[in-house]
Amino acid sequence: MPTGSSLPSPMALSRSSPSSSMFKKQQSTPQMSSAASYLSALSQADARARGSRSPTPTATPALSFSSSVTTSTEDTVLNEQEIDNDDGLALPMRAPTSEQVFSTIHTEYGHCSEEAYRYTSQHPQGTVLPEHVEQDPPYYILLSTYISYLLLIILGHCRDFFGKRLHPQYYKHLMPHDGYAPLNSDFDSFYTRRLKLRIDDCFSQPITGVAGRTIQLIDRYSTDFNYTQKFTGGHTRALNISSYNYLGFAQARGGCADVVEESLKRYGVTTCGSRLEGGSSDIHQVAEALVADFVGQEDALISSMGFATNSTVIPALVNRGCLVISDELNHASIRFGVRLSGASVRMFKHNDMNSLESLLREVISQGQPKTHRPWKKILLIVEGLYSMEGTLVNLPVIMQLKKKYKFNLFVDEAHSVGALGPNGRGVANYFGIDPRSIDILMGTFTKSFGAAGGYISGSKTLIDRLRVRGYSGAYAEAMTPPVLTQIIASMASIMGVKPPSTPRAIEDDTYRYPGPMPSSSLPQWVSLPPALTSGLEGRDRLRRLAFNSRYLHTGLVKLGFITYGHPASPIVPLLLFNPGKMNIFHRMMKDRKTPIIVVVVAYPATPLVTSRVRFCVSASHTKEDIDIVLKACDEIGDVLDLKNGIPRSERWPLEEVCARAVELANIDPSVEH
């Protein structure tokens, strides 16, 4: 972008000239001296694990490290002749000790056995959730941001003005031709053509392999200012702090993937058809019962697409004469669903409980517009964790309001289920609220469970009604068996499975939220390794995620950055403001010695001025990975003038942040703010 900084033009930093990058040589991470020494340490550890009859809790005999890597695909490290660990991603920085046996592939799910790097995600009882504060940058940044946009818009219009006269062929698709109106009007597409196109290299980059702890990018470059992208044929492995892989279940190896393979053999790829028209199978019922137990509701319904879960269920809940009260930052799928339903909508200021209460008082007292008839139903729709802000819904206050104002509550837990709470059951679990006191809990499987699709849970009456009245039951294809199996396996490993009950303790076979699930809830053929059934690995994932989230969040704050959201949130937005900094930041992260990929978001997903980077922390990251991200941010933040959060005197140097990580993660947010 032409404004915002005095750096060389974006094109000079392009990937097509890999050696010329000025940021490549800035850092080198400590690593194993050689691949051979790492391998020998591994094989020793593995031999020991095989020798001992009783495996350590984190180890599984069937899936010890070496056995899993020798059967791995071409993407994993050991099939290559030379282990290329130049980027410091393929091998852990510390060799495993003889006691440690890791059952995962480091590039998918990082090896980290340090107990200190764990935290329990839970709201401190008796404290008040801090208000959402949008910290403002210094005025010169705001001003330059506005000027940037102004310049971009003026420049864009100038280019359009001259372009249309000098190169009309490029504008043909925007002009009426042949008696057809253009598909895309000149005005509507201005933002896309003149602003977004400039930073298009930040979006839609194809990948291959698993989007786990690391990711394999398919390298591409553009010779025509992002109109088209060409593939170089090469791949780059990068540290992935962008995918919604909160609990690290995006794995092609391991207990869950093994079960999915078994299900593919048994069930095939699809069940053919919608749920009500012959597409239902026993595995759907198992998964739905399990989801209901997991979130602590009576019943649940699974839909094959996350977006469609909202857009096809909300119209079945409310219609004309009903009111939907919606947080102003609710996801597009919720808006889509509300629009389809025909219900009236009112919005309240993001997470502002006072605004919500005054709105409630007004709408209940006024009733429907004009007629003043009382509303048939009032449905409050909020998200558990907001995907662009990283804010948590203020559920304790909403529950109080719910008691007083008798509205129905719909919590979209797309991002929070799995990611929050001591048991990973989402935002209700985090705040210690009985899930059944919430009418509807909706969530997706894409994020924490490494699967796809979504669910709706609530009372049996409600879910049965939705099965019949929701669109997806009659019209949409049922969810496919491999995806269902991934959900079953990952949920079971978070919940833990009780061993089969003995006849004298038959009453133990019932499920009590949020305890371990009875083994009878799982199909016979699902055999998970002990590390998963014991729930230890699941718990470890939850605690690693909680630690990583808090560490990255508070670490960035201490380094001086402006961040939004709650420290417990695995979504950590770092504010950039200037549009020009977005693609520079993105490229500088990607062109480092250890490439890091990030997601940058701007208008229209965010307000115009608050362009941001959105980090999505995962349980698969190790503490060292977060260190790498912090180090990269620290260096780039200095270059791009991003450290506008706290005064220089209060900032911590990077080394201190890394060294006092555990202390940082334990800072209580309600005290901090």
Place this chain on the structure above:
Amino acid sequence: MTSTYSNTPLEPVFSHVSEAVLSAERAFYKLPGSAIIERYVRSSHQNDPGRTVLEIILFLLVVRTLLQSRTRADRNAKSFIEFSEKEIDELVDEWTPEPLARPLDEVEQHELDATHVVVGPSGPKPKLASTGKTALNLASQNFTNLAGNETIKEEAIKALRKYGVGSCGPAGFYGTVDVHLDLERDIAEFLGTEAAILYSQGFSTITSVIPAFCKRGDIIVADRAVSFPIQKGMQISRSTIRWFDHNDLKSLEDVLIQIEKDRKKRRGPLTRRFIVTEGIFEKDGSMVDLPKLVELKTKYKYRLILDESYSFGTVGRTGRGLTELYNVPAKKIEMLVGSVAIGLCAGGGFCAGTEFVVEHQRINGAGFVYSASMPPLLAVSGSKAIDILKNTPSLLEGLHDNVRAARAILDKVDGINIPSHPASPMIHIQLKSPGASSGGGLHPSAALVMPTKPSNPSSILPREASTWDWDVQNEELILQEVVEEALAQGVMITKSRRARGQELVEVRPSLRLSMTAGLTKKETEKAVGVVKAALQKVLSRRRV
């Protein structure tokens, strides 16, 4: 006099005020551009003093609007009633909302309980949970029997071992996996279009495609019997909708001519115009006359959005759909929408078209932008399925043989009406109204016996709607009996399930048989024979 005033205590106040005014004036003139404003105000005041007042009011209004929060209540609306806090508390106490969901009534509960549940893999002969036995499957949409295909399974397992299950992100943010691009290219090549785009659910595909292109003010001309997801897509688009009689291209032409006439009369600007229809209709299995349709849309300069969800992968020599059947190049259809879930037995849907049409959706298709991309293993399965379809024409031949065999049996049954096209692998069976000679409300033959006066294009209800005499509930009950009777004889069939009360027009209940290449001709004949017997049994019982 002046001296007495100057001694009053107000004097310093006056001087202060005048000083403040002066300094404000100086500050104002220091501002760049202030001279222009001043000149403007002066001259406008000179010309028309009333205008100044008006402009000041206008200015204040703008400031007020800007300051008003978006979420603030519209307290100044005419109907707003001012209540005291106490009154509000009382009203809050009084208000009792309806329950969020009405419990299912007996019939609904029975139908839900009677939903077929397959134990183990689905296929031509699955095992059912209710009976514990295997049944011949005419319910699942497994037209080319790719559901249990071993090669596809192997490919899916390979993909699982390389990509895991979920893609963990929307396509824009590292959710585009190479296999998605592969499948998009495979589909485009298979159909012969420039490009294609994948959505992660078949149902949501067309619901996203329509609003991606059609906006407020655009014109959509749609068939009266378009499927539910199309209706929803049109609702979201907020475009102006005109309807033509179901599968009646003459009626379409009339509507197109009418619209053009109206536009000329109003001298309106040129807007985007679309024809939206289906290849094989979800509601009754009838098939559109594609060559004629393409001719019309070219003649009147409309763009065609064709939903081939049920024809892609099921008709044509190798399953390329209607374009192959009628030998119309797919390039002539601007937006060709199909289902990977139905046609290729994997999951998701696609829209094929020109490069521009596809790229436009990557930014504007809600279901594409805001949703995680489809699991890579499903994309791989889809690619493999295309490969199989291309190389095994016998699959489609088997399917079409079965369709012919089934129709040979069903066409002779009394008391029912089959609105489906003879080549459609999805066969709808409706009940014939007692006494009425005409068929189902959606069938074009119904239009033939009606007076020639056309239906109103602004209403989805056709003219003959007043003569519809069928009773939804009663027919649903009869058909449910047939379903259960067939199941008892070892054949799994289903009614077309609908979100009753939410479709724009209530659809006449029907049984939906989905033929499959997985059954031999003999087995198909046997299965359809059972359906026929069940129909006859239930219908005769009803008559008695």
